Amino acid sequence: MSDTRVEAAYAGALAAFKNPMLDLLHGRFAPFVVAVLSVTFTSERASVPVVDAHAEIGDMLDRLRATGHAEGEGGEVMLPVGTARELCRQWVRAGWLLRQIEGEDEVYRLSAHAVGALEIAGRASGSRARVSESRVRTLLEAVERLAQDADPDVLTRVARLTEEIAERRAEIARLDRTGVVDTVEDDTLLEQAENILHLTRELPADFARVVESIRAMQRDVVTDLRQDVRPAGEVLREYLQRGKDVMASTPEGKAFAGALRMIGDPRRLDDLAANLRTVLRHRFTTAMGPAERAELAAVGRRIETGVAEVLAAQQTASHVITTQVRTHDPARDRQVDDLLRDVMVGFQAWMPTSRPAEAVEPLRRLPLADLGHLRQSVSELRPPEPPAPLADWGDVESAVEDTKAWGGPGYRAIEAHLDAYLAAHAGEGPVDVAEVFAAAPEEIRRPVDLLGLLEIAHRRGMAETGEISTIEAVRADGVRRRFAFGGVRMTDGDATGEGTGEGADVD
Incomplete structure (x- = not known):
């Protein structure tokens, strides 16, 4: 029984040490790799352009060699051999760096394994975690x-x-009775702040694992789609659904979706920022180092950056999968695969016989495409016979009048009727607009004419009465409708057009 347990534990340990994270920490040049990656990639600088990364890492390597760090105390080689470009390529193959395209630039990013390794190294080099009240x-x-x-x-x-x-x-009653808040010692507050930093240092690795799981799912989906081993309808249904629900397709994505429901609330993030400002104003933070205070102040920004990276990876995966499904062409994909395979075969045949810096004859022009037989004539653009004459509309004037009857307000007729009504009732005090409309002939007593009358009254000046006026309008087909609106009146002086020009709005 004991032998079986030992064998199982040993097999598990062997599998664990094949993990890129432990491989980084267990490697020969692990201190150099950890130092360079931690300086190059920070929480404010998650991605670095490839050219800038090569230049910066090359400068670090030259500085360490110039200051005597190339060899250890026993003559052991402490720094790797090679250029910064070669080292970055090795780290990409080892799974510590990711090489991606962002916009128009090619950038490096830390993998989830590298983020976890840097976190472990940082905790080992810093203060040890203590069994405390906060923990x-x-x-x-x-x-x-x-x-x-x-x-x-x-x-x-x-x-x-x-x-x-x-x-x-009970606590509220005690505060009302005494008016004293129990204070906490600075040592206890400092220990709680260290516990918060310990928890937040694990977030970047968690976010990176979610991003990489989404990208791995994206690669699997595209690869399976390109193999074209199932009916097209089945492939479309399955992969469109996976592209739509990409966050629910991986265990890490499901866990992040649950966490996002909590941290995605803007009020929680605002409360977090306010609480951090309160903590940083307290005197106990003076016992913390500048790096720890900066790390504590950046907790909210670290969360927002991680969430943004995951959501960007989700959007990219959905776009790639959807585009691949829409543009999937098995014949074209096979042609591209054959072309790439021919290129690789050509390289394998050329590399053994080539010499360093050997000139390669460039391709002067592309091969001509075989277009087959092209059409030598085009169709006649002119129609074979003239178009048919237009249909006779008959009585055009009656059609125009009928169209006008169903059109907008007749402003000229309404304004003439209003002027005549005001002139006939001059000296009788304010004039009710509803009475003016009721006295109009049926031709200008349509529903739209009521709107036109109110518009003219508003332009000339009117006042609300606070009452409800009811009128009967006649549509163009003779159907009568009753309308109610807020009552308005016009004064005698408006008959000459001398209104104030400022009327009350009509509901």
Whole structure:
């Protein structure tokens, strides 16, 4: 039994040390790799252009060699041999760096394995994690929350809430009675801040794992689609759905989606920023180093940056999968594969016989395409016979009048009627617009004419009465409709067009 357990543990250890993260930490030049990657990539600089990375890493390598760090105390070689470009290529093959295209630039990014390795190295070189009140409280609160979420018993949940309410009320009563808030010692606050930093240092690796899982799913989907081993309809249905629900296709994506529901609320992020400002104003933060204070202030920004990277990876994966499904052409893909295979075969045949810096004859022009037989004549653009004459509309004037009857307000006729009505009732005080409309002939008593009358009254000047006026309008087909609107009146002086020009709005 013991031998079996040892063999299983050894097999698990062998598999673990094949992980790129442990390979980085266990490598011969691990201190150099950790130092260079930690300086080149920071929380504010997640991606670095390839050209800039080669130049910066080359400068670091030259500086370390010039200052005598190339050899250890026992004559051991401490720095790798080669240029910065060669080292970056090795790190890409080892799985520590990712080479990607962002916009028009080619950039390097840390892989999730490299982020985890840098986190482990940073914790080992910094202060050790201590068993403290804050750490134990975090564990107990997590277990309590897990028990509450897992327990479906209503009475138990009510009892817990009642107990919590009683504790809160007792604390409020004590504060009202004494007016004194219990202070916490600076050492305890400092320990809690260190626990927060310990938790937040694990976030970049978690976000990077989510991004890489999404990209791995994207590559698998595109590869399976290009193989074309299933019916096209089945491929379309499955991969369009996976492209739509890319966050639900991986375990890391599902976990991130659950976390996003909590940290995606802008109010939570605003509260987090306000709480961090409050903490940084406290005197206990003076005992922290500048790097720790800067790291504590950047907690919110680190979360926002990680969320943005995951969402960008999700959007890119959805776009790539959807584009591949829409433009999938098995015949063309096979031609491209054959072309690339021919290129690789040519390189394999040419490389053994070539010499360094050997000139290569360039391709002067592209081969001509075989177009086959082209058409030598075009169709006659002119029609074989003239178009048919236009249909006779008959009585055009009646058609125009009928169209006008269903058109907009007749402003000229309405304004003439209004002027005549105001002149006939001059000296009788304010004139009700509803009465003016009721006295108009049926030709200008349509629903749209009511709007035209109100528009003219508003332009000349009117005042609201606070009452509801009711009128009867006649449509062009003779159907009568009743309308109600806020009552308005016009004064005698408006008959001459001397209104104020400022009327009250009509509802």
